[in-house]
Amino acid sequence: MKLSRPQSFPQWLALVLALACALPGLALALHYPLSPVGMGLLCLLLAGLAFVAWRELPLLVPALLPVIGWAPWTGWISFEELDLLVLSVCSGAYAALALGGSRLRAPAWQRPLAWSALSRLLLGLFALSLLVAAWRGVQDAGGWRWGWWQSYQEPMNSLRALKAFVLVLLLLPLWRAAADAQPRRLRLLGLAMSLALLGVALSALWERYAFPGLLNFSSDYRTVALFWEAHMGGAPLDGVVALSLPFALVWLLRERRPLRFGLLLGLMLLGAYTVLASFSRGLYLAAPLGLGMGAWLLSRQFKDAAKGAAIPADGGGISSTRRPMRWLLLALLGFAIAAVLLFPVGGYRTLLALSGSAFLLLLLPPLWQRQTRAQRLLALMLALMPVLLLGMLAWMLIQHVSKLAYVLHGLVVIGGAALALRWRHGAQRNAQACLLAAAFLASLACVVLVAGQWGGAQVLDRALPPALLLALGWVLLQLGPGALADQLPSLSWRSKGLAATLCLLVAVTVGVGFGGAYAGDRFSTAQRDLQARLQHWSLGLSLLQTPGDWLLGRGAGRFAADFFYAMPAAERVGHYQALESQNGDPAFLRLSAGQHVLGWGELFRISQRIDAPPAGAPLRMALRLRTERDVNLHLEICDKLLLYNAECVTRNMPIKALSGQWQSLGVELGNAPSLGRELRPVVFSVAVDTRGARVDLAQLSLRAGEGPELLRNGDFGAGMARWFSSSDHHHMPWHMKSLPLHVLFEQGLLGLGLWSAMLLAVLWRCTLGSARQHELAPAVVGGLLAFVVVGLFDSLIDAPRLSFMFYAVLALGLGLRAPPPPPRAGS
Known part of the structure; x- marks a missing residue:
């Protein structure tokens, strides 16, 4: 690339955007809880790669999203690796456009990715609606307060709900520039979505192998892969699989090279196994609908190609x-x-x-x-x-x-x-x-x-x-x-390959359906669960009390906090707050139990990933804490990914109140079992096992025999760094549990109307409108349809990574344009 000084307003704007992405990106990297210097160097390297490969790397961003969520290790909630990835890529790519990127723009009628005035208006209005929702959310939380470790009930959560759409908007000009330089490069987005499916499927496969077993379909175990956002319930895995499966299918049906065709068949089998092992009734419905819609639209394209329509007939049908x-x-x-x-x-x-x-x-x-x-x-x-x-x-x-x-x-x-x-x-x-x-x-x-x-x-x-x-x-x-x-x-050999894959899929489906009791149990409780959903939706909507609430929403990221105070006192969930040192008190964690019935799965835990202690070593904890009433403190060390444990050592520790004074205690947990097999994460957790009780924790120390300290930031001097909250089974209070109702709650009728208008516009453009002949159009429609079907019973976009993928596909659908017709012979 030949570097040169910016010479036009778009290039100067690109330079400003590069700096606007680089500065906050570096600031976040230097506050990364695990290795600030290492993350800073990694971000600089990523920005350098984006500078060189500005045509390719921004299009491949979705591929990494399923495997870059490390909140259980970092403790970050408001910020995450998604932010670092997008800001680094954008800073490098915008710098390339400003200092040496292509200055040629394809004629408007030849651009494969261009947003019409109506599409830009819809995107702009929806962005404005989100900004208003974020502002209302901050006001509802008591005003703006900065903090690295705020929970879902604090004002930073409104920023968390806003950022995914903003990050998508940052990438759109880069996608258009890449498509202008080479229209067929948009295929990289299909590759990225297929790689995202691969990441989810491999993560789910390892999780099933490490915990319940690949063919164990009787245990009550719901796969979450590497989606930490499920620590309070939700269905991020379901949403990503539903969104990405049609992209893999459309690529498969277009592919003619045997090796790639075989690899894609394997990917589809992995995706199908992930769907079946999710035990998600919504995904069981959404996946076939999305795949069927994508295949049907692709067959229409093949028929149009056979009639001489202006699309590349590179698929040819099976x-x-x-x-x-x-x-x-x-x-x-x-x-x-x-x-x-x-x-x-x-x-x-x-x-x-x-x-x-x-x-x-x-x-x-x-x-x-x-x-x-x-x-x-x-x-x-x-x-x-x-x-x-x-x-x-x-x-x-x-x-x-x-x-x-x-x-x-x-x-x-x-x-x-x-x-x-x-x-x-x-x-x-x-x-x-x-x-x-x-x-x-x-x-x-x-x-x-x-x-x-x-x-x-x-x-x-x-x-x-x-x-x-x-x-x-x-x-x-x-x-x-x-x-x-x-x-x-x-x-044809491709038809036979598909048939063989379908046979294996039938075998896996029969095994899941008849080989374990859990799938049957899930369907047997469908009516009861639907009734509980209806009651939950009714209570959630009752929080919209004023005309302003109905028109503009309660505010971004405010459902968990508002629902906490709206539910009956006897049903309130646990929560935490990291407090800094003040008034002679050290820094400490305030951990509160829920007031609902507490069981193993209903405990509100604060956890940390630790190294596996040697098998048989005596485990001892030292604690410094205070409480205003007698409580039971639950301590555990388990093989655990997120919500379901395998091998464990546990201890319920009665604590006597000393008039709210700090007290130092020690407790023997017993000998360590064999932990960490099959690369299972080993997790230490602490929870209050007394309904409605509260404990302040100023120091936690865990050792195995004479070994080194196993806990990091045990004094909470670095806030919640390396600590992570979870509730294994008690999830309803954290989510609206419906995608359209979630948008209604946060952004009101105006936001829901704009969201629906964007979705309908994409579905129209890619099925009957000007984008219907684009090779990505069938996958876009199939993915969005499946995502929305899953979203009928789950919020989905309250998880930023999933929200990013959804809005990226939505914005792509708004900008896709069919390729121009080939020139006529002799013209």
Whole structure:
């Protein structure tokens, strides 16, 4: 890049914006609780990368959002890594535009990303509505007070509710500049959303592995991944998955390169597992709707491309022949029915075996050339005879050899796949057709053997019928008119890849639905939970008492505080406040318990991530505290990510009040269990286990034997640095639990109207309007639709990272424009 002095007003403005982002970004970095110097250097490095890669890096920002939330380690609530990321990228990218970036702007009619006057008006008015809501929120909190460690009930929370939309607005000019320089670079936003899905899915996969187990669907465990925002409930994981899944699907359906197609299939499987393991009823509804809408809009684009419409036909559809797809859907239906029938008698192993048979079926090439029906029947009978003989022999052997059925099935599938690949252009001889048919039928027989080895001889009468029906259906297809037998083999490799993925997805779905009690419990309580939601919404809306409240809202970030005082006294939740040293008192943490019924999951905890103590080491705590009444203090050290614990050592410590005087105490917690396995975080927590009681904590010290101090900032001299609050199960008082009602509460009818207008404008533009032919339009519509469906029952945008992703996709949809039509021949 050739550097030069700014020469135009836009370049001077870009330089001002670069400085406006760099100064607060560095200030935040130098106050970072874990390593201020390290974070400052990292931000400078990121700004330098953005200066060099100003066309790419701003578009990739959403990719990192699911994995950069470290509040449980830092203690930050008002500020977070999202702020540092966006400010660093913007400072470097704006500096590049000011000092050497491209000064060429594409003609208006060629720009793939340009906001119309109406779109700019909607964005500006909504920003003004948010500013008014933030101002009203600060006033409702008693006026502005700066603080690094304020809670959800203090005025800084209004800034927290405002910042996500402001950060999105900072990125929009950079996105437009990148798109002007290279229109196809907007695809990086689709890549970023797909990478965001990958980050969520891998985090969820590790969490399931480390805590309940990958296939444990009976435990009461709701996955949160790395979304610390769920420490007071909410559904950030659900929102990000719903928003990003359609982007991965649209990319998958457009992709033609085998390696990338395979990787995207794996990503979709990970995303599907995350959806199923979330046990979120809203996500179960939203994900299929979003994916279906995205696929439908993409198919419309493919049809328009086939008719000569002005879009790049780089997807081409999965299959242009309808009849093979119908047979494929019929085969998937048969697989699903068989999976449902076989799972109760054979468990996950039978589902895996059935998936192998489905995989082999999809690999089979055309078996017949010009054989008559009688010749086909003879070949199939010859194939069936050795299968029956080998099946009976194998059944006798598996009674004496452990796991032999699994080995046999694997060998049959691998051998059949090898033959199918060798003769992938079609069986040229009857012997080849006979061998391929025998391989597939033998794989179905092995499915029965797997069920028998898992459940014993008594399950054979239940395992045989589904396998026989699948075999009979396939045989009838081979004996029908010649064209019928070639329906499945004629499918494209992409269609077969999708079909194989769908089979695995069906298997996982059956396993989740029938393999554990928790999913069923979630649906059985749906009506009761809906009634509780209705009551909660009614109480929340009752807080809008004046015309000003209804018109402009109660203020950004004020729901938790206002609801705290509105709910019955017996239902108020716990809270905390970090107080500085004054009047002879040291700095201390004031921790209050809720006045509701307290149980393990209802305790209001203050926690810190610590190093795992050596197994068997005696754990001892020293405390300095004061209380005005006798209380029980709950102490625990657990393997815990956020809301659900595994191994623990706990102690309930009775505290006698000494007229409000400070007292120093020591307590033995017992010997440490084996903590920190499978990379589980180890967490120390303290809570007040007496309803309505309050304890001031001035010093906490934890040691394992003669080892070093395990707690950091135990004297709270650095405020809440490294300390983090959570409530495992008691969540309703912290959220409005409805996205539109949340906007109504914070910004009033005006804000809700503007929010709805932006959403409807995007849906119109990307389905029927001027952006409908853009390659990202189907994903934008599918993602927003799924997000809003999840948001019917959760607030979502009260989490800044999730709010940022939502408003980024919304603003993208407002600015997308279809590519210009290609020039006509001879023009």
